[in-house]
Amino acid sequence: MNLPWRDDDPDDEKGGATGGDDHPDAIVACEFQDGTLAVYPDRVEIHRVGRSRFDDLTIPAEEITGVDFSKGITIGYIQIEQAGVTVDSGGLLSDPVNANTLHFGRGGRDCAIEAREEVLAHARG
Structure with missing residues (x-):
């Protein structure tokens, strides 16, 4: 059942680049199920x-x-992964859930891959 207040569809194409409207200076910005990830050179x-x-x-x-x-x-x-913050590894059948984690459906995979590459390229820790 598709209820307007639920967004559980793992196949939705909502995930992905946000077009930079809200984050014009970001290298990459991805809209995921539980939030937006914006990658900048310094943060x-x-x-x-x-x-x-x-x-x-x-x-x-x-x-x-x-x-x-x-x-x-x-x-x-x-x-x-952040210095001083414990990594949440999730469980056998569950994904990690902490303040540093975002989840995405199939439609967000490409943007998530791009975001991962940019985060790693700018990580200094």
Whole structure:
């Protein structure tokens, strides 16, 4: 059942580049299920959707130590690894869930791959 307040469809094409309207100076900006990831030369910004239990976040490039990434079968994730922040590895049948993690459906995979490459290229931690 497709309810207007739910956006659970893993096949939706909503994920992907946002066109830079909200992040004109970003190298890449991706709109995912639980927020937007914007990559800049000196930082990564995560802007959460209203229903998220996490707040918006800015991670300086100096604190980025890596990226955990999975394309997933239906839902994938990208997790920014940050100095001093414990990495959430998820479980056997669950993806990680923490303030540094965003989830995407198939439509967001290409943008997530591009974002991962840019984050790693600018990480200084």
